[in-house]
Amino acid sequence: MNNYPLEVHNVIKTFKSDSGVINAVDDVSFRVRAGEFVALVGPSGSGKTTMLSILAALLTPTAGQVLIDGQDLASMNDSRRVTLRRQKIGFTFQSNNLVPYLTALENTEFMLRLNGNLNKLGKLRSQELLSRLGLSERLHNLPSQMSGGQQQRVAIARALIHNPSLVLADEPTASLDTERAFQVVQTFAGLIHENGRAGIMVTHDLRMCQYVDRVLQMRDGKLVREYTTPHEITALAMGERVDEAASDYNLTR
Amino acid sequence: MQNLNLSNYLAFKEILRNRGRFLLIGLVIALITLLVLFIAALGEGLGNGNREYISKLDAQLLLYAEKSDYLIASSRLERNVLSQVRRVEGVAGAGPIATSNTAVILPGDEVLKVSLLGVEPGQPGEPPVVEGRQLSTDLAREVLIDRNVVVRTGLKVGDTITLRSSQGTQDEFYTLQIVGVMDGQSYSLAPSVILPYFTWDRVRPKSEAELQRLAYTTNVIAVRLNDPEQIETVSARLQSQVAGIEVADIPTAIANVPGYTAQQSTLQTQGGFTLLIGVLVIGGFFQIQVLQKVPQIGVLKAIGAANQVVALASIIQIGVVTTFGVAVGAFLSYLFSLSFPPTVPIVFNGTTSAFAVIALLLIGPIGGIVSVRYAVRIEPLKALRLA
Numbered sequence: 345m346n347n348y349p350l351e352v353h354n355v356i357k358t359f360k361s362d363s364g365v366i367n368a369v370d371d372v373s374f375r376v377r378a379g380e381f382v383a384l385v386g387p388s389g390s391g392k393t394t395m396l397s398i399l400a401a402l403l404t405p406t407a408g409q410v411l412i413d414g415q416d417l418a419s420m421n422d423s424r425r426v427t428l429r430r431q432k433i434g435f436t437f438q439s440n441n442l443v444p445y446l447t448a449l450e451n452t453e454f455m456l457r458l459n460g461n462l463n464k465l466g467k468l469r470s471q472e473l474l475s476r477l478g479l480s481e482r483l484h485n486l487p488s489q490m491s492g493g494q495q496q497r498v499a500i501a502r503a504l505i506h507n508p509s510l511v512l513a514d515e516p517t518a519s520l521d522t523e524r525a526f527q528v529v530q531t532f533a534g535l536i537h538e539n540g541r542a543g544i545m546v547t548h549d550l551r552m553c554q555y556v557d558r559v560l561q562m563r564d565g566k567l568v569r570e571y572t573t574p575h576e577i578t579a580l581a582m583g584e585r586v587d588e589a590a591s592d593y594n595l596t597r
Numbered sequence: 598m599q600n601l602n603l604s605n606y607l608a609f610k611e612i613l614r615n616r617g618r619f620l621l622i623g624l625v626i627a628l629i630t631l632l633v634l635f636i637a638a639l640g641e642g643l644g645n646g647n648r649e650y651i652s653k654l655d656a657q658l659l660l661y662a663e664k665s666d667y668l669i670a671s672s673r674l675e676r677n678v679l680s681q682v683r684r685v686e687g688v689a690g691a692g693p694i695a696t697s698n699t700a701v702i703l704p705g706d707e708v709l710k711v712s713l714l715g716v717e718p719g720q721p722g723e724p725p726v727v728e729g730r731q732l733s734t735d736l737a738r739e740v741l742i743d744r745n746v747v748v749r750t751g752l753k754v755g756d757t758i759t760l761r762s763s764q765g766t767q768d769e770f771y772t773l774q775i776v777g778v779m780d781g782q783s784y785s786l787a788p789s790v791i792l793p794y795f796t797w798d799r800v801r802p803k804s805e806a807e808l809q810r811l812a813y814t815t816n817v818i819a820v821r822l823n824d825p826e827q828i829e830t831v832s833a834r835l836q837s838q839v840a841g842i843e844v845a846d847i848p849t850a851i852a853n854v855p856g857y858t859a860q861q862s863t864l865q866t867q868g869g870f871t872l873l874i875g876v877l878v879i880g881g882f883f884q885i886q887v888l889q890k891v892p893q894i895g896v897l898k899a900i901g902a903a904n905q906v907v908a909l910a911s912i913i914q915i916g917v918v919t920t921f922g923v924a925v926g927a928f929l930s931y932l933f934s935l936s937f938p939p940t941v942p943i944v945f946n947g948t949t950s951a952f953a954v955i956a957l958l959l960i961g962p963i964g965g966i967v968s969v970r971y972a973v974r975i976e977p978l979k980a981l982r983l984a
Binding site for chain 2: 354396400403409423426427428429430431433435437438439441442443444446447454455457458459460486502514
C-alpha cells in the first residue's frame with residue numbers, strides 16, 4: 345500500500361509574459377503522508393496558488409511529475425482528470441465555496457451524488473459529519489442563511505464526505521474572523537488526522553500553522569524551507585523568527 | 598445517464614430555490630407567446646376574411662378577363678364564356694361568380710354590410726350548406742347565408758332577409774328567403790350572402806347607366822377539373838381555346854386579392870420581430886444568469902462536475918422556463934379568445950398556432966445557446982481566481 349497519497353517530483357511551471365518566461369513553480373518536490381496535514385506558505389507571488397492548482401489537477405505542469413494515489417496526472421486526459429478530482433480530491437476555497445441554491449446537507453451530499461454513490465448510508469454520514477462540525481441545526485439552511493464560518497465548515501464537510509485521498513484548502517480562513525478561523529482550521533486538521541487523508545492548506549496566516557504537521561515555505565517558485573518539528577512550527581505560528589525566511593511575512597497581531 | 602440525473606437535480610433545485618426569478622422570465626415568455634399567438638390569429642382572421650370563400654371553393658382554377666391582373670373586382674366576363682369553358686376537355690364543371698357589396702337591414706334598422714355573391718346553383722362557386730338546402734334555380738328569390746351572419750344576427754333557415762341596394766339614384770329593398778346556412782365564407786372582409794346568379798343580377802347595386810343596359814356579365818368563373826392533378830394541362834388548354842381570359846390557380850387567386858399579400862406579410866413581419874425580441878430577452882436573461890454564476894460554475898467544475906452536467910443543467914432550465922412560459926401564454930390566449938365578439942377578426946387556426954408555438958419553443962434554446970456556450974467555457978481556475 346502506498347503510504348504517500350501525494351507525491352510531487354521536480355515540478356516546474358512556466359508562464360510566458362511580456363517580460364519573458366516566468367517560473368511560477370521551480371523544481372519543487374515533496375511528499376505528503378496519509379493522515380498528514382501540511383501548510384503551504386509564502387508571500388504573494390511565491391507560487392503556492394499555482395502549486396495548489398497543479399495538485400488539484402486544474403493546471404498541467406510544464407515539467408515534473410505529480411502522483412495522486414500513485415496515478416500520474418500527466419498521463420491523464422481531461423475526462424480522467426475530472427474523474428480524479430471527483431473521486432480522489434476534496435476542495436475548499438477562499439469564498440464562493442458552496443452551491444448557493446443547495447442547503448448545507450445537499451451541498452455535502454452533492455459530492456456523493458457526483459460520484460454516483462449517494463445512498464441512505466451516505467445521507468446519514470453527511471448528517472453526522474455536519475453535526476460533528478457543529479451544524480446540526482443548520483442542515484436545511486441555504487448558504488445565504490449561514491455565517492462565513494458555518495459556510496466554511498459545510499465546505500469542509502463536502503471536501504471530506506467522499507473519503508478523498510487528498511484534501512486541498514485554499515486560504516480557508518481568508519474571510520473569517522480570528523476566532524472562527526482557528527476553529528475551522530482546528531476542526532479541519534482533526535478530521536484529516538482522524539480519517540487518514542493527506543491535507544494541504546495554502547495560507548497567508550502563519551498563526552494557522554499551529555494545527556499542521558509540517559510547513560512548506562515557498563519563495564519565487566521554489567520550496568525554500570520545510571518546518572518539520574513541533575518547536576519550529578510553533579515558533580513560526582507564534583511569530584518568533586525561526587530564521588530569515590519568516591521575515592517574508594508582515595505579521596499583524 | 599448519471600450526468601442527466603445530476604443536471605436535472607441542479608436545474609430543478611435552482612429553479613425551485615429561485616422561483617421568483619424564473620417565474621418572472623416565464624411570465625415574460627408567456628406575454629411574448631400571447632402576443633405572437635394573437636398576431637398569428639389576427640393574420641389568420643384578417644386573411645380568412647379576405648380569402649375564406651375563395652379558399653373553400655370546390656374548384657381548382659379561376660378564370661379572369663384578360664388583362665384584369667387577377668383582380669376579381671375589375672374582371673368582367675360575358676356569360677357566354679361559360680359555355681365555351683364547359684366544352685374544354687378536362688373541365689368537370691364551371692360556374693360564374695359575380696361579386697358586389699350591399700347591406701342587410703336587420704330588425705331595429707341595424708345594418709350589416711355583406712358581400713353579395715351571385716352563383717349558378719349546382720355549379721362550382723356555390724358553397725355547400727351545413728344546414729337547410731342548396732339554392733334551387735337561377736331565378737329563385739333565395740339566399741344562402743354565412744354562419745358569421747347567423748352569429749351576428751340570429752337569423753335562421755326559413756327567415757327572410759331584406760337587402761338594401763342602390764338602383765341608380767334610388768334605394769330599393771328586396772326581401773329574400775334564407776334556405777341554407779354555410780360555414781364561414783367571408784369574402785372581401787365581410788360575411789357573404791350567396792344568391793342565384795339572375796337574382797343577384799336583379800338585386801345588386803347598379804349605377805344609372807347599368808340600369809339602362811341589359812348585359813349579363815360575371816366577374817370570374819370557377820372551374821372544377823376532372824383530374825385536379827392536370828391543372829397545368831387544362832390551364833394551357835383553356836388559355837388556348839377560350840379567348841379573352843387569364844387563368845389562375847386558387848393560391849394565385851388568393852395572393853392577388855387586393856391587400857391580402859401586403860397585409861399578411863406585415864403581420865408575419867410583426868410576428869417575426871416579436872419572436873426575435875423573445876430570443877433577445879431569453880438570451881439576455883440566461884446570459885446575465887450565467888455571468889452571475891461564474892464562481893459557482895467554477896466550483897462545480899473544480900470539484901469534478903463534467904462540462905456536460907453544467908451545459909445540460911442550463912439547457913434543462915431553458916427548456917423548462919420556455920415550455921412553462923409558452924404553455925401559460927397559450928392558455929391565456931385561449932381564455933382571451935373566448936371573450937372576443939365574432940366581429941373581431943381573430944381566428945385561432947390549429948396549424949398556424951402550432952407553427953407559432955413551435956417557433957416560440959425554439960426561441961428559448963436559440964436565445965440561451967450563447968449562455969450555455971459561455972458556461973461550458975468557464976475555466977475553474979479563472980472563475981475561482983486561482984489563475
